[in-house]
Amino acid sequence: MWSSEGELRQGQPERALPHAYRALGFIKQVQQASRIYLARVGLELPPIDESRRMSGERKGLGDRRDGLVAATADEVPALALWQALAPGADAGASLESFATWLQANEHRLADPLDLVAALEVVRADPACSDCRQRLRDRLWPLLPQPAATTMPRPAPDARGQAYLDALAPEEIR
Numbered sequence: 001m002w003s004s005e006g007e008l009r010q011g012q013p014e015r016a017l018p019h020a021y022r023a024l025g026f027i028k029q030v031q032q033a034s035r036i037y038l039a040r041v042g043l044e045l046p047p048i049d050e051s052r053r054m055s056g057e058r059k060g061l062g063d064r065r066d067g068l069v070a071a072t073a074d075e076v077p078a079l080a081l082w083q084a085l086a087p088g089a090d091a092g093a094s095l096e097s098f099a100t101w102l103q104a105n106e107h108r109l110a111d112p113l114d115l116v117a118a119l120e121v122v123r124a125d126p127a128c129s130d131c132r133q134r135l136r137d138r139l140w141p142l143l144p145q146p147a148a149t150t151m152p153r154p155a156p157d158a159r160g161q162a163y164l165d166a167l168a169p170e171e172i173r
Contacts, residue, residue, distance in 0.1 A: 077101050078142035085122070085132045085139075095123060114138060 001023040007016035081098040084091035099119060106112035118135040125131060156164060 076142060076144060078139045079144060082136055082139045082143060085136045087129065087132075091122070091126065091132070095119065109142070 001019070004016040004019035004023060007013070007019065077094065077098045081091060081094040083089070084094035102109075102112065102115060102119070106116075109115065115135075115138050118131070118138045121131045122128070122135050
């Protein structure tokens with residue numbers, strides 16, 4: 001490659017070609033060596049039951065009219081404690097309920113010892129605002145994520161409403 005570039009800089013492109021082809025051969029060899037070949041895996045659908053096909057039998061199918069069921073989140077007392085640790089609030093009962101939850105679920109947390117240490121400092125001195133804020137900071141990752149919702153459609157302006165009225169059938173007007 002360097003030889004090819006040197007020949008090109010000297011204005012000898014025909015003398016640079018053999019070096020460039022040799023470099024290209026090495027590049028292709030490295031590309032082929034680094035490839036990983038995987039077996040193709042296709043979509044394997046279950047076989048169609050010919051006896052049931054076109055019969056209209058609906059056994060085993062779900063009802064389309066059923067709406068979606070909202071997901072339920074695990075009950076974590078972190079939100080109640082986080083709210084109780086706000087300045088001017090009493091966190092006594094929330095501290096105890098969170099401590100019992102923490103003992104039962106410490107295996108699910110990334111750093112339970114840090115949380116336990118911050119909890120004990122607040123228990124020892126409930127009036128310490130820095131300690132309460134430190135515990136609130138540790139509780140932030142444990143707060144439940146709000147459920148995803150869709151945004152409501154904005155009300156149409158005058159031109160948009162005129163367009164919608166023009167689309168409406170004669171019976172509705």
